[in-house]
Amino acid sequence: MSYITDKGILLRKAESELSTAPTKDKNLAIEKVCESLEKHRKSILEANLLDIEDAEKNKMAIGLIDRLKLDDERLDDIIGALHQIIELQDPIWKSDQVWTLENGLTISKMTVPLGVIGIIYESRPNVTVDAFGLALKSGNCIMLRGSSSAINSNIALVKAIKEGLKESPISEDIIQFIEETDREYVLEMLRADKYIDLIIPRGGQQLIDFVVENASVPTLQTGSGNCHIFVDDTADLDKGLNIVKNAKTQRVGVCNACETLLVHEKIAGKFLPMVYEELKDIVELRGCVKTKEIIEVRDATESDWKEEFLDYTLAIRVVRDVEDAIEHIQTYSTKHSEAIVTENLANSRIFLRKVDSATVYLNASTRFTDGGVFGFGAEMGISTQKMHARGPVGLDQLVTHKYLILGEGQIRN
Amino acid sequence: MSYITDKGILLRKAESELSTAPTKDKNLAIEKVCESLEKHRKSILEANLLDIEDAEKNKMAIGLIDRLKLDDERLDDIIGALHQIIELQDPIWKSDQVWTLENGLTISKMTVPLGVIGIIYESRPNVTVDAFGLALKSGNCIMLRGSSSAINSNIALVKAIKEGLKESPISEDIIQFIEETDREYVLEMLRADKYIDLIIPRGGQQLIDFVVENASVPTLQTGSGNCHIFVDDTADLDKGLNIVKNAKTQRVGVCNACETLLVHEKIAGKFLPMVYEELKDIVELRGCVKTKEIIEVRDATESDWKEEFLDYTLAIRVVRDVEDAIEHIQTYSTKHSEAIVTENLANSRIFLRKVDSATVYLNASTRFTDGGVFGFGAEMGISTQKMHARGPVGLDQLVTHKYLILGEGQIRN
Numbered sequence: 001m002s003y004i005t006d007k008g009i010l011l012r013k014a015e016s017e018l019s020t021a022p023t024k025d026k027n028l029a030i031e032k033v034c035e036s037l038e039k040h041r042k043s044i045l046e047a048n049l050l051d052i053e054d055a056e057k058n059k060m061a062i063g064l065i066d067r068l069k070l071d072d073e074r075l076d077d078i079i080g081a082l083h084q085i086i087e088l089q090d091p092i093w094k095s096d097q098v099w100t101l102e103n104g105l106t107i108s109k110m111t112v113p114l115g116v117i118g119i120i121y122e123s124r125p126n127v128t129v130d131a132f133g134l135a136l137k138s139g140n141c142i143m144l145r146g147s148s149s150a151i152n153s154n155i156a157l158v159k160a161i162k163e164g165l166k167e168s169p170i171s172e173d174i175i176q177f178i179e180e181t182d183r184e185y186v187l188e189m190l191r192a193d194k195y196i197d198l199i200i201p202r203g204g205q206q207l208i209d210f211v212v213e214n215a216s217v218p219t220l221q222t223g224s225g226n227c228h229i230f231v232d233d234t235a236d237l238d239k240g241l242n243i244v245k246n247a248k249t250q251r252v253g254v255c256n257a258c259e260t261l262l263v264h265e266k267i268a269g270k271f272l273p274m275v276y277e278e279l280k281d282i283v284e285l286r287g288c289v290k291t292k293e294i295i296e297v298r299d300a301t302e303s304d305w306k307e308e309f310l311d312y313t314l315a316i317r318v319v320r321d322v323e324d325a326i327e328h329i330q331t332y333s334t335k336h337s338e339a340i341v342t343e344n345l346a347n348s349r350i351f352l353r354k355v356d357s358a359t360v361y362l363n364a365s366t367r368f369t370d371g372g373v374f375g376f377g378a379e380m381g382i383s384t385q386k387m388h389a390r391g392p393v394g395l396d397q398l399v400t401h402k403y404l405i406l407g408e409g410q411i412r413n
Numbered sequence: 414m415s416y417i418t419d420k421g422i423l424l425r426k427a428e429s430e431l432s433t434a435p436t437k438d439k440n441l442a443i444e445k446v447c448e449s450l451e452k453h454r455k456s457i458l459e460a461n462l463l464d465i466e467d468a469e470k471n472k473m474a475i476g477l478i479d480r481l482k483l484d485d486e487r488l489d490d491i492i493g494a495l496h497q498i499i500e501l502q503d504p505i506w507k508s509d510q511v512w513t514l515e516n517g518l519t520i521s522k523m524t525v526p527l528g529v530i531g532i533i534y535e536s537r538p539n540v541t542v543d544a545f546g547l548a549l550k551s552g553n554c555i556m557l558r559g560s561s562s563a564i565n566s567n568i569a570l571v572k573a574i575k576e577g578l579k580e581s582p583i584s585e586d587i588i589q590f591i592e593e594t595d596r597e598y599v600l601e602m603l604r605a606d607k608y609i610d611l612i613i614p615r616g617g618q619q620l621i622d623f624v625v626e627n628a629s630v631p632t633l634q635t636g637s638g639n640c641h642i643f644v645d646d647t648a649d650l651d652k653g654l655n656i657v658k659n660a661k662t663q664r665v666g667v668c669n670a671c672e673t674l675l676v677h678e679k680i681a682g683k684f685l686p687m688v689y690e691e692l693k694d695i696v697e698l699r700g701c702v703k704t705k706e707i708i709e710v711r712d713a714t715e716s717d718w719k720e721e722f723l724d725y726t727l728a729i730r731v732v733r734d735v736e737d738a739i740e741h742i743q744t745y746s747t748k749h750s751e752a753i754v755t756e757n758l759a760n761s762r763i764f765l766r767k768v769d770s771a772t773v774y775l776n777a778s779t780r781f782t783d784g785g786v787f788g789f790g791a792e793m794g795i796s797t798q799k800m801h802a803r804g805p806v807g808l809d810q811l812v813t814h815k816y817l818i819l820g821e822g823q824i825r826n
Contacts, residue, residue: 016743016767016769019766019767019769020766020767093766096509099788101781101786101788105777105781107787112769114799114800115769115799193625197799197800198799198800212606212629213629216625216626218631218798218799218800236822239821239822242822242824243822243824245824246824246825247824250824250825330429352817353432353433353506354429354432354433356429356432356525356528356815357815358815358816359815359816359818360815360816360817360818361818361819361820362817362818362819362820363819363820363821363822363823364518364818364819364820364821364822364823364824365823365824365825367824367825368514368518368818368823368825369816373514373825374520374816375512375514385631386527386528386610386611386813387527387610387611387631387800387801387813388800388801390813390814390815391814391815391816400799400800400803401803401804402769402770402771402772402773402803402804403771403772403773403782403787403804404765404773404775405772405773405774405775405777405781406774406775406776406777407774407775407776407777408652408776408777409649409652409655409656409776409777410776410777410778410781411655411656411658411659411660411663411777411778411780412659412663412778412780412781412786
């Protein structure tokens with residue numbers, strides 16, 4: 001028996017009961033966890049302080065330390081997010097497909113939980129609680145493996161969660177946290193097909209690549225967004241400018257922010273100076289050769305087309321037409337979110353059908369790709385893969401289904 | 414450049430056009446392929462004869478040689494199956510979810526093709542044509558790797574398919590066949606994330622395990638069915654007998670046939686003799702200790718509970734109650750199809766909710782788990798995994814989706 005197997009066995013035992021638990025029991029359990037997090041507020045913040053001290057000792061970058069940090073306000077937010085999950089509709093044992101065969105058999109395609117979800121995530125300790133809440137509400141057990149830099153915070157949070165569960169009708173075994181920080185346990189998780197039904201890596205591209213490369217358990221890739229906006233020759237340029245500014249600057253560190261602007265050559269002479277005037281003081285602009293003939297910006301290199309800047313940086317390329325824009329996108333996009341700004345119906349049709357991304361926009365900012373905005377409530381991330389779930393992953397995406405077939409003795413002829 | 418990469422590049426080039434091809438073009442292409450298969454009938458059967466001769470020389474088992482064999486009638490069936498695919502509804506660019514946000518953005522969740530599907534399959538050459546037809550109709554390009562024992566048949570079939578496509582509006586590049594039979598090319602396919610979006614292994618458990626173990630491309634596991642029927646103490650025993658006989662004997666070599674019968678101890682004394690009378694001459698019965706106290710059958714061993722016999726063999730176990738039956742199923746089932754025969758409402762509810770299989774039945778034979786029976790038309794197999802598609806995989810399961818968002822200049826606040 002190994003450490004991961006032991007935890008896997010506990011999860012598989014807890015799975016059957018959780019999968020059919022009534023919504024009111026699941027909501028009560030989340031409520032009790034909220035109360036317990038309140039009660040353990042002090043010990044959680046103390047544990048977090050240990051992580052912060054270690055991080056400072058290890059000279060972690062200030063941005064990363066900030067992501068790691070918990071305070072009263074952030075803990076309020078974490079508890080608030082759990083309260084929001086209570087309000088969401090239970091995604092389990094619903095159907096939008098029920099039909100009856102000629103022989104009288106009635107078939108219902110019913111939603112059921114996936115079973116056990118594994119989460120491998122980087123520094124932010126709020127993921128521990130968020131992911132737990134989404135898993136519980138969708139009837140899934142969860143195995144968590146956080147970053148070693150957040151180990152004290154995570155252990156304190158999981159302790160509080162388990163104490164809350166003890167006061168509820170739901171078993172505390174539904175959540176298992178990997179306290180061992182050695183990387184071999186990550187590898188073991190990735191191969192634990194018998195105990196884990198789905199692994200979701202939450203973190204940078206390097207983590208995602210490592211997980212996909214090494215997992216035999218099915219994975220859900222979320223996150224990376226190299227998003228494009230194409231401004232066509234018939235675009236309403238004021239609308240276009242407004243959209244580009246919003247998608248680039250409203251929040252820069254997010255996956256649905258715009259990273260590359262593509263401009264139709266016919267309006268580049270007019271539109272690029274508008275972009276330059278509006279953004280030059282807050283955004284570093286990098287352009288192709290044709291862009292540089294119109295506005296004074298830095299060179300854009302091949303690597304700029306590929307990069308998710310997550311910063312006040314925008315790459316700009318002048319393209320021949322909508323087909324040329326689509327070709328650039330198909331070459332460099334991470335298939336997250338892309339937009340066209342146009343008043344031409346034919347071009348909008350071509351763009352919206354041919355661009356192979358999770359979300360495609362006509363005349364709107366890419367910033368709307370978000371589970372909350374879509375009305376899904378909280379989300380586990382934005383899937384950029386094609387299998388199982390694509391786009392925002394909310395409660396309705398954390399399920400599978402089974403076919404329920406009701407008969408009165410039917411046999412096959 | 415490698416052999417697989419070259420083919421992958423051709424598929425990715427063909428993908429964009431096929432993904433948005435009108436239904437009438439796709440149907441015309443399938444029609445032209447039917448005509449071409451008719452035209453090349455003689456050369457296909459000659460090529461098949463070479464495979465059969467090799468198989469006989471290599472002393473292949475007679476059952477396997479039969480699966481490999483093509484004749485005029487089987488070729489008629491293959492062409493007939495393609496004609497059926499023409500009749501099916503196009504699964505692409507449909508939506509059952511369209512909604513509008515407060516800010517006026519309209520979001521549509523539209524079905525789109527997966528992109529490129531890889532099929533790795535064993536001897537039966539009809540898979541070459543079936544899989545191609547399903548892929549084309551669902552707008553997906555396809556990379557095929559068949560068994561080396563069917564290499565001549567498959568090359569002849571693919572040649573005919575490509576010649577048919579040449580007479581149609583669809584590019585012949587949408588189908589790529591791996592002629593190299595060396596296993597290293599299978600491994601290369603399994604790691605070709607850049608060129609293949611989904612791999613479906615079609616064959617025995619060994620092939621499936623090899624693919625899942627080695628693939629970094631997402632996989633869809635189909636096939637293996639160790640299916641159970643539980644006859645409860647309140648069951649209508651005549652109905653139960655009828656269902657068991659049908660599920661075991663109507664066709665034995667299929668994944669939805671019953672392999673283990675579980676009988677409530679209270680009615681075992683009455684029901685097992687009925688089963689014995691009805692089946693003893695055609696089915697080899699193997700029983701647990703309690704079964705053997707009632708009817709004279711061979712011992713059932715631990716391995717019998719695990720085995721998908723695909724033959725006239727049935728394992729029988731006497732269980733205490735519905736919970737005991739569920740526990741046996743959760744331990745040994747491959748999560749394909751399970752049935753309860755009962756007149757007790759509470760027990761039916763417990764069984765149908767708790768049994769974690771793709772299809773669960775009340776008072777009906779397990780033999781109905783089938784894409785054709787479900788009304789899906791042709792199928793690529795029965796998925797026994799939880800991710801992406803579970804149960805019969807028809808055209809509607811060979812798709813992903815994208816969110817289409819239409820605005821008039823909306824930005825995020």
